[in-house]
Amino acid sequence: MRSPLPFLAPALELIGKNATVLPSSGGAFEDMARPDIEEADDRFFGSASDAKQGFKDFAETPTPNWRELYRPTPAIFRTDKHVFRYFCDGSIKTYFLGTIIEGDRSYPLELTQIGAAIVHRKDDGRLEVARFERRILLLVPFTGGSGISESLLNELRKHQRPDFRVIDVAMPDPLSERRQDPRDKAGAKARYEMHMLEQQLIEEFAPSRGADEWTIIDGGIRKGEFIELPRTVGVAKSFDRTPTFTLRKGNRGTMRKDISGVLMGLKYAHRTAAFFAHGGRVAFWYVRLRAQGEVDYPLMGVVKVEIPTPETGEPIQADLADHLSSALVGERNVTPHGLDKRWHAHLYPIFQAERVIKTNFFSESVLLASIRWPKPDAGI
Amino acid sequence: MTDSTKHEESLTIGKTSATERDANSSDKFNFWLAPDQIVNPFDIVEVEHLGEARDSEGKPTGKPSRSYGLVTTIEHKTDSPNHLANFVSSNFGDVTETNINTPRVGTNVAKVNILSNNGEIYMPVQNDRPVLFASPDGIAEALGIDTMAEKDRIPAGLIKMSNGASTVAYLDQEFMLGPEGAHINISGISGLATKTSFAMFMLQSVLQKAEKTTGEDGSPLSDKIAIIVLNVKQGDLLQIDQPGDPPNVDQMEMWEAMGMEPRPFKNVRYLLPRSNSPGLPNSFLEPLSGYQMYAYALSDAADKLDFLLSDISDQSGAMDALVGDIMQGILNREASFKNCSSWENLLNGEPLVKNGKTEKWGDHYASTIGKFRRHLRRIVKTRTTGLFTNSRARNELNLADQIREIEGGHVYAIDIARLNDEEQKLVFGDVLRTVYELKAEDPENRVSKKPVPEKVIFFVDELNKYAPAGVRGSPILEQVLDIAERGRSLGVILFSAQQFMSAVHSRVTGNCATKILGRTGASEIGSPDYRFLDDDLKMNLTRLGKGELIATHAVYRQPVKIVFPRPAYKQRQPGT
Numbered sequence: 001m002r003s004p005l006p007f008l009a010p011a012l013e014l015i016g017k018n019a020t021v022l023p024s025s026g027g028a029f030e031d032m033a034r035p036d037i038e039e040a041d042d043r044f045f046g047s048a049s050d051a052k053q054g055f056k057d058f059a060e061t062p063t064p065n066w067r068e069l070y071r072p073t074p075a076i077f078r079t080d081k082h083v084f085r086y087f088c089d090g091s092i093k094t095y096f097l098g099t100i101i102e103g104d105r106s107y108p109l110e111l112t113q114i115g116a117a118i119v120h121r122k123d124d125g126r127l128e129v130a131r132f133e134r135r136i137l138l139l140v141p142f143t144g145g146s147g148i149s150e151s152l153l154n155e156l157r158k159h160q161r162p163d164f165r166v167i168d169v170a171m172p173d174p175l176s177e178r179r180q181d182p183r184d185k186a187g188a189k190a191r192y193e194m195h196m197l198e199q200q201l202i203e204e205f206a207p208s209r210g211a212d213e214w215t216i217i218d219g220g221i222r223k224g225e226f227i228e229l230p231r232t233v234g235v236a237k238s239f240d241r242t243p244t245f246t247l248r249k250g251n252r253g254t255m256r257k258d259i260s261g262v263l264m265g266l267k268y269a270h271r272t273a274a275f276f277a278h279g280g281r282v283a284f285w286y287v288r289l290r291a292q293g294e295v296d297y298p299l300m301g302v303v304k305v306e307i308p309t310p311e312t313g314e315p316i317q318a319d320l321a322d323h324l325s326s327a328l329v330g331e332r333n334v335t336p337h338g339l340d341k342r343w344h345a346h347l348y349p350i351f352q353a354e355r356v357i358k359t360n361f362f363s364e365s366v367l368l369a370s371i372r373w374p375k376p377d378a379g380i
Numbered sequence: 381m382t383d384s385t386k387h388e389e390s391l392t393i394g395k396t397s398a399t400e401r402d403a404n405s406s407d408k409f410n411f412w413l414a415p416d417q418i419v420n421p422f423d424i425v426e427v428e429h430l431g432e433a434r435d436s437e438g439k440p441t442g443k444p445s446r447s448y449g450l451v452t453t454i455e456h457k458t459d460s461p462n463h464l465a466n467f468v469s470s471n472f473g474d475v476t477e478t479n480i481n482t483p484r485v486g487t488n489v490a491k492v493n494i495l496s497n498n499g500e501i502y503m504p505v506q507n508d509r510p511v512l513f514a515s516p517d518g519i520a521e522a523l524g525i526d527t528m529a530e531k532d533r534i535p536a537g538l539i540k541m542s543n544g545a546s547t548v549a550y551l552d553q554e555f556m557l558g559p560e561g562a563h564i565n566i567s568g569i570s571g572l573a574t575k576t577s578f579a580m581f582m583l584q585s586v587l588q589k590a591e592k593t594t595g596e597d598g599s600p601l602s603d604k605i606a607i608i609v610l611n612v613k614q615g616d617l618l619q620i621d622q623p624g625d626p627p628n629v630d631q632m633e634m635w636e637a638m639g640m641e642p643r644p645f646k647n648v649r650y651l652l653p654r655s656n657s658p659g660l661p662n663s664f665l666e667p668l669s670g671y672q673m674y675a676y677a678l679s680d681a682a683d684k685l686d687f688l689l690s691d692i693s694d695q696s697g698a699m700d701a702l703v704g705d706i707m708q709g710i711l712n713r714e715a716s717f718k719n720c721s722s723w724e725n726l727l728n729g730e731p732l733v734k735n736g737k738t739e740k741w742g743d744h745y746a747s748t749i750g751k752f753r754r755h756l757r758r759i760v761k762t763r764t765t766g767l768f769t770n771s772r773a774r775n776e777l778n779l780a781d782q783i784r785e786i787e788g789g790h791v792y793a794i795d796i797a798r799l800n801d802e803e804q805k806l807v808f809g810d811v812l813r814t815v816y817e818l819k820a821e822d823p824e825n826r827v828s829k830k831p832v833p834e835k836v837i838f839f840v841d842e843l844n845k846y847a848p849a850g851v852r853g854s855p856i857l858e859q860v861l862d863i864a865e866r867g868r869s870l871g872v873i874l875f876s877a878q879q880f881m882s883a884v885h886s887r888v889t890g891n892c893a894t895k896i897l898g899r900t901g902a903s904e905i906g907s908p909d910y911r912f913l914d915d916d917l918k919m920n921l922t923r924l925g926k927g928e929l930i931a932t933h934a935v936y937r938q939p940v941k942i943v944f945p946r947p948a949y950k951q952r953q954p955g956t
Binding site for chain 2: 075077080294330334335337
């Protein structure tokens with residue numbers, strides 16, 4: 001059987017012949033993402049001023065009272081009202097292939113599989129794949145001059161095809177620009193590319209949705225750019241645990257709460273008030289899907305919901321936030337308990353979208369078999 | 381897309397699945413089922429495979445080969461790693477929680493045993509191949525029925541698939557009536573297993589097929605087949621020449637599908653045992669078409685005393701030696717037995733008794749002779765049902781003489797239902813030995829000028845009585861083993877039945893080229909006698925319904941589930 005990655009061998013041969021390669025042991029090994037990577041992404045996608053000053057403006061109307069931060073959102077199930085029809089997720093698998101030495105520069109070479117999928121939930125609750133895309137990325141630093149040479153990069157790019165691209169890790173983006181370690185940076189760049197793929201898929205797919213069909217995208221509403229599509233919400237199971245909230249107490253000044261303080265008071269099947277983020281472009285709130293007694297830790301079982309505001313600074317209707325939150329509480333069953341440690345906040349269709357992607361990734365065996373560096377005597 | 385591809389897609393019920401942990405092999409494969417698709421164990425499926433199909437002459441056909449398989453079990457798999465995850469997914473064990481927005485992802489996975497490949501390719505079935513229910517032709521090919529000559533195909537029922545399709549399950553005559561193989565053994569619990577009904581259906585099937593087939597002399601083969609059935613229960617087999625209730629539409633369709641007519645047996649002779657009431661048979665009912673009675677005087681049973689006393693404990697062999705000498709003495713008309721012409725004489729006269737006392741005779745101790753007398757008296761006098769008589773009346777026949785005159789095209793129904801165990805064994809052994817001698821030796825005592833039937837088919841229920849497991853050296857067992865092991869070359873065929881196969885001697889069941897299994901208890905199928913069945917299939921035996929049977933046959937590569945029509949002869953008892 002021929003390799004399903006026919007583009008890889010010529011690209012690696014090109015690198016091997018034009019640079020010195022210090023291959024990783026075993027040909028490649030998976031670069032494991034840090035467990036809190038989604039939290040970090042949420043933080044890095046967030047605006048610096050929000051992080052510094054805290055969230056203070058309510059993003060819903062009518063405006064909530066500071067004493068009543070929480071609203072009940074009893075479950076609405078699919079059989080009552082089928083709100084969420086589409087679920088989008090992205091996934092990533094990154095491998096460190098080795099260190100490349102060109103002249104007096106050395107840089108890591110990483111290979112990434114990224115994928116995005118949208119699953120559709122039918123009237124009877126069963127899922128089907130609506131869209132799926134997979135790409136292989138070769139990650140090398142270029143911009144700034146401390147990585148790959150321009151000529152080698154240009155030669156490599158001649159091997160690009162729709163499902164294989166060569167990516168400049170040093171090109172700034174919100175996720176990777178604040179990272180320092182080259183491999184850390186490459187990982188963040190890969191995730192950024194994955195989010196871009198998600199965004200592309202969602203935007204391409206959105207017009208084919210029905211009039212009252214909502215889409216959930218995994219994580220925040222900001223991917224590469226803001227996704228400002230109607231009937232689309234971002235639901236994050238892992239989110240930044242550092243923000244604070246400044247609440248105006250009528251004429252009696254303000255009160256500051258951190259996120260733990262806010263979420264501790266959040267009961268099962270309730271939501272918090274919505275706040276503005278990203279300079280008023282996004283409204284977000286938290287919903288508790290599981291009672292605190294059912295999980296190990298009070299902050300478990302909570303998701304963060306993001307929705308683009310109608311106009312910058314214009315609040316959303318509280319009834320809409322209630323409705324969406326109730327529909328989210330209805331998504332509590334079934335769970336990927338035992339399969340994913342984030343089961344308490346995971347939405348099962350999102351978990352399945354992730355599974356669609358992962359099961360369509362090339363296996364490590366296939367990948368390793370496709371990585372063939374030229375023999376040293378032939379290449380150096 | 382070609383029309384055939386479209387057609388195949390429309391019939392696809394799932395796709396083959398090979399995984400790291402559960403690989404496909406040369407013997408087995410798995411396939412997942414489309415949602416809502418129903419298959420059941422024993423369904424036969426087909427899947428396109430590597431290489432080229434070959435025709436019956438082994439020439440390539442230019443079409444892809446197809447592998448056929450038998451569904452053994454179906455599992456439902458979900459992504460739940462454990463039961464706790466399901467508990468949690470029901471809102472932590474809330475049994476009232478019925479609203480599930482997204483049902484857990486799951487699929488039904490069928491496990492399949494490979495039956496055959498029409499290109500003789502036994503590479504593992506590849507992943508992701510469309511799976512279809514096998515067509516009727518495919519089933520024939522899968523089981524090897526297509527390799528049977530048309531004249532050798534004997535219908536044994538219908539194979540019904542979950543998609544509603546059905547096809548005839550043929551048994552190969554060469555493996556049922558010899559010479560390649562022979563005998564049918566039927567097991568299953570009473571009442572539901574329909575053992576007798578199936579045996580009688582098979583006899584009818586053999587006869588109807590033989591009627592349509594002519595031998596080299598131009599006469600139908602049915603004229604060369606004789607059947608002996610032993611009636612062991614009520615009057616079940618004492619009306620087999622009388623038409624029963626007309627079959628209903630479903631039953632009629634089954635008969636027609638197999639190319640058979642629902643009809644009773646023809647040319648039936650009933651042989652009923654004598655009773656203690658003069659002139660009356662000892663039977664549950666008297667056949668409407670007439671009958672004859674049989675009885676045993678001493679001279680009729682002298683050469684079968686070993687059968688009569690086969691159950692007597694005899695660890696030293698003293699009894700066996702005594703019985704042998706007595707049999708020889710009577711048969712050879714030795715001087716000491718010159719006055720011994722009746723059971724009464726044997727029990728109370730010389731040479732065993734002198735002056736009213738049991739005496740030592742030859743090398744035989746008085747105690748052994750006393751034991752012999754006590755048991756024989758019990759059997760032929762005090763506990764007899766009337767089978768034994770000191771002298772037969774004119775209307776009481778010698779059974780062996782009747783069997784010796786056996787004719788092709790006839791059915792002999794011998795009633796033993798009301799006889800006690802010893803008497804039943806005597807009759808069974810007598811008939812078996814007579815038939816065996818008739819076929820194996822020169823039939824010098826036969827009066828009839830008609831040829832001895834080429835095939836004599838013998839049906840007996842409760843075979844475990846005559847050939848029990850774990851017994852050695854019983855005269856009846858030896859006789860049954862002779863038939864089981866050499867009958868196929870002689871043309872003596874045994875159709876036998878019992879509740880538990882494990883209770884029958886393994887050399888008997890092992891020599892049956894066809895085994896039929898009805899509903900069977902879970903403890904029974906755990907015995908080693910059922911190891912020829914795949915573990916996944918065994919539990920299906922406990923769920924079989926009335927009229928459903930599992931058939932294993934020498935030609936079949938795997939067991940199949942069959943259904944068959946109810947017998948067309950009268951089955952109800954008078955007054956019931």
